[in-house]
Amino acid sequence: MSHHTRFQGSLRAYFLCGLLSLCGAAFTRSGEQEAGPSIVPDEKIQSLISRAVILVKDEVDADARTALKSLNDMAARIPEVLAPQLIYHSLHSSDETSALGSIVLMGHLGTKWESQMRQALIPFLEMSDKKAVDEVSMWLHGIDSHKNPSPESNVLYYRETLLRQKKTPPAGLVDYVFDISPSRALLLLGEIYSKEPKFGNWPRDLMWSDHVVTTVGWRASNRFLQEGDLEKARKELDHLSKHEGWYARRYVVEILGGVPRFHGTWGNPKLGTPEIIERLTKDSHPLVRERAKLLK
Amino acid sequence: MARTTPEVLAPQFIYTSLHASNEKERSSIVALMRHFGTGWGTQLGMGWRGEMRRGLIPLLETTDEQARKEVSRWLFEIDGHNSPKAESNVLSYRETLLRNKKSPPPGLVNYVYDFSPSLALLLFGDIYSEQPKFGNFPRPLMWSDHVVTTVKWRLRSQFLQEGDLEKAQKELNDLSKHEGWYVRRYVVEVAADAPKLVTAEITERLKKDNHPLVRERVKLIK
Numbered sequence: 001m002s003h004h005t006r007f008q009g010s011l012r013a014y015f016l017c018g019l020l021s022l023c024g025a026a027f028t029r030s031g032e033q034e035a036g037p038s039i040v041p042d043e044k045i046q047s048l049i050s051r052a053v054i055l056v057k058d059e060v061d062a063d064a065r066t067a068l069k070s071l072n073d074m075a076a077r078i079p080e081v082l083a084p085q086l087i088y089h090s091l092h093s094s095d096e097t098s099a100l101g102s103i104v105l106m107g108h109l110g111t112k113w114e115s116q117m118r119q120a121l122i123p124f125l126e127m128s129d130k131k132a133v134d135e136v137s138m139w140l141h142g143i144d145s146h147k148n149p150s151p152e153s154n155v156l157y158y159r160e161t162l163l164r165q166k167k168t169p170p171a172g173l174v175d176y177v178f179d180i181s182p183s184r185a186l187l188l189l190g191e192i193y194s195k196e197p198k199f200g201n202w203p204r205d206l207m208w209s210d211h212v213v214t215t216v217g218w219r220a221s222n223r224f225l226q227e228g229d230l231e232k233a234r235k236e237l238d239h240l241s242k243h244e245g246w247y248a249r250r251y252v253v254e255i256l257g258g259v260p261r262f263h264g265t266w267g268n269p270k271l272g273t274p275e276i277i278e279r280l281t282k283d284s285h286p287l288v289r290e291r292a293k294l295l296k
Numbered sequence: 297m298a299r300t301t302p303e304v305l306a307p308q309f310i311y312t313s314l315h316a317s318n319e320k321e322r323s324s325i326v327a328l329m330r331h332f333g334t335g336w337g338t339q340l341g342m343g344w345r346g347e348m349r350r351g352l353i354p355l356l357e358t359t360d361e362q363a364r365k366e367v368s369r370w371l372f373e374i375d376g377h378n379s380p381k382a383e384s385n386v387l388s389y390r391e392t393l394l395r396n397k398k399s400p401p402p403g404l405v406n407y408v409y410d411f412s413p414s415l416a417l418l419l420f421g422d423i424y425s426e427q428p429k430f431g432n433f434p435r436p437l438m439w440s441d442h443v444v445t446t447v448k449w450r451l452r453s454q455f456l457q458e459g460d461l462e463k464a465q466k467e468l469n470d471l472s473k474h475e476g477w478y479v480r481r482y483v484v485e486v487a488a489d490a491p492k493l494v495t496a497e498i499t500e501r502l503k504k505d506n507h508p509l510v511r512e513r514v515k516l517i518k
Contacts, residue, residue: 211453211455218442219442222442224438224442
């Protein structure tokens with residue numbers, strides 16, 4: 001058997017293992033909440049990653065280069081197997097070289113195999129381990145920001161997944177898109193939940209509401225508030241907090257939460273009122289209610 | 297070389313890129329530039345982005361329009377145009393612009409205005425203030441830009457409200473008489489991008505501007 005064929009055989013084995021661990025972890029026990037996926041370390045892949053991260057210290061290390069070549073091959077062919085292993089390695093780095101190497105490695109693989117790595121990482125946003133989800137979010141953000149760093153455009157990468165799962169929106173992915181850009185998440189989900197979803201057809205009433213809110217948010221953050229500004233923004237937010245779409249109510253939560261996780265400084269708790277916050281904490285939808293609890 | 301002599305390497309990249317004989321060669325050189333400008337090292341925050349930028353900046357002043365465009369393209373790539381962090385990247389040019397404030401290099405001025413007219417306005421506002429201080433943007437300019445960009449968004453998104461155009465035109469009229477060339481240049485950039493926001497009177501005034509960095513660019517207004 002040639003080296004190439006042997007390697008392809010190994011890749012297939014990794015692929016199957018990865019699928020099994022992913023499916024197994026997502027298995028729902030009767031009457032219990034779905035556990036979400038988890039990551040089971042694969043000794044061989046972890047070893048490859050450990051060898052490749054040496055490149056941080058020595059860019060010409062031959063063994064590290066060979067390991068990187070194998071990882072590149074995996075990223076192209078079986079990203080759904082490799083991505084969680086990279087996350088695992090990053091979370092369990094025991095020294096500086098390993099930690100930095102993980103970041104660099106993801107930067108390298110994530111930019112070279114952008115689409116594959118993004119798709120592979122998305123399911124792991126639903127893990128129950130918050131630290132691991134944070135890690136996945138950071139990596140996705142790194143991938144998203146590289147080629148087209150505009151948060152507005154980056155949210156659109158997730159449209160297809162969100163559209164497909166609109167009946168039961170995946171909580172982790174919803175958190176992620178709101179973390180990237182609450183404004184664009186509002187418009188994207190507004191389009192997805194419209195009667196006739198069509199890419200780029202943002203609901204105009206939501207566009208205007210967001211414009212009013214972000215304009216006043218900017219003024220509040222930069223000490224440029226004009227008379228009547230706060231009232232205008234509060235009126236919009238009050239209206240949105242009663243909107244039939246959960247995503248519009250979730251947007252209000254994000255705005256009142258202040259600074260979005262990745263960027264943007266326009267969210268502002270000053271724009272809320274106790275009535276709005278009270279309403280959101282009692283919201284019928286868990287994707288609104290759970291996040292609203294953080295406002296208190 | 298990227299580390300030690302970027303000023304030697306950068307022009308060679310541009311030359312090779314401009315003289316690529318086929319698409320494959322061109323793609324390879326872009327990949328190479330990405331590697332040096334935004335590649336492995338940069339992921340660690342200790343890459344050669346700064347060095348490569350320094351190597352490319354002087355080339356913005358070339359009289360070869362084709363080469364200048366190529367240099368801008370590469371700098372856009374390094375600076376991550378549209379990035380939320382792009383603002384901090386444009387600030388990388390502050391030192392060069394501050395040092396040359398008496399005779400601002402036209403190529404670099406064009407570049408920062410191409411990158412973001414709003415940020416260029418604020419950056420120059422700080423540089424030409426009485427006591428330049430990093431990040432100390434003049435508040436009147438911040439407000440003017442806010443008014444203009446807000447109306448521009450409404451115009452583009454078909455949300456214009458009564459009085460909006462007049463508000464933006466008033467701001468731009470005041471700015472077109474500002475003593476700072478960089479403010480008048482900002483008006484030119486806005487006018488080129490959204491002609492409805494300026495009046496014929498403003499355009500006429502800018503055409504006769506005494507500063508070449510304003511006057512020359514007015515040709516872009518249609």
